[in-house]
Amino acid sequence: MAALSTRGLISRLHHHVISPNPVPFHLLTGRFFSSDALLDGSQIVHQQPTRIITATPSIMTPNSKRTGIIAVKCGMTALWDKWGARLPITILWADDNIVTQVKTVEKEGIFALQIGCGHKRPKHLTKPEMGHFRAQGVDLKRKLKEFPVTEEYALLPVGTSLGVRHFVAGQYVDVSGTSRGKGFQGGMKRWGFKGMPASHGASLSHRSIGSTGQRDAPGKVPGAEGNFVFIKDSVYKNPDVSTLPFPTHFAGEDEGETNIEPLVADLGEVDPFLVAD
Structure with missing residues (x-):
């Protein structure tokens, strides 16, 4: 249906103002809406109920997905196991992780937690970043990361603190980050590949990477x-x-910073470096 002329629209708006029986909006604009969106000439706005998020300990299921945390890579060191083998390890510092935003399907279309790490001065933040932290009512954070989670019991209130005890000793984790830039380089220099044979049958391909993808080692922490x-x-x-x-x-009431003890995973009876793949 064609839209009404300007003169006709003004006339109907004038009638709408002085008439005791208002003209429905869809008649004024010449547009029609479905019957479930209009009732007595007014548009129905369906509002989702406010989701109440609480920090409640629960039991995890195989389909549950927890949030992750952010850490700072501090450096490398080494330890020795009970068999005398040297174990290189990477030291990570979980610097004051807190939940800075909760995303739900009703508002953002997903279930996720935004985690903030570290501290930053106001002069080093942009105005949109400052507005985000003020709207959430949390401290200024140096790094933000969003982790998808499942809906049931995995959501945490804004301001919830996360630490290294989010994980348990001996647990496998996935660590991601931005690797050190190598520029425009070949596979041997950039990724540390061995290269092709340097003698027979490898003409002009000595520094090629060859076949890849069979093993998951070396599993180095990036960055x-x-x-x-x-x-x-x-x-x-x-x-x-x-x-x-x-x-x-x-953390419980009797669990203070001075009472925290290091957690060490059980090494077992067999040296894992001697076990065949």
Whole structure:
């Protein structure tokens, strides 16, 4: 249906103002709406009920997905196991992780938690970033990362603190980050590949990478020292969900900073470096 002329629209608007029986909006504009969207000439607005999010300890299921945390890569060191083998390890610092935003299907279309790490001065933030932190009522954070989670019991209120006890000793985790830039280089220099044979049958391809993708080693933590990395539960080596705190670890009243003891995973009876793949 064609829209009404300007003169006719003004006349109907004047009639709408002085008439005791208002003309429906869809008649004024010449547009029609479905019957379930209009009732007595007024548009029905369906509002979703406000979701109440609480930090409630629960039992994790195989289909549950927890949030991850953000850490700073501090450097490398080494330990020795009971068999005398040297174990290189990477030190990560989980610098004051908190939930800075909760995303739900009703508002953003997904279930996710935005985690903030570290601290930043106001002069180093943009105005949109400052507005975001003020709207959420949280401290200014240096790094933000969004982690998808499942709806049931995995959502945490804004301001919830997350620490290293979000994970358990011996658990497999996936660590991602931005690797150190190598520029425009070949596979041997950029990724550390061995290369092709340097003698017979490898003309003009000595520094080619060859076949890849059979092994998951070396499993080095990405990024340079001082960079942020993102840690979450492993996807392909699923941990025992019965041992994981869900949705996260909540510190008890008797658990202070001075009472925290290091957690060490059980090494078992067999040296893992001597076991064949």
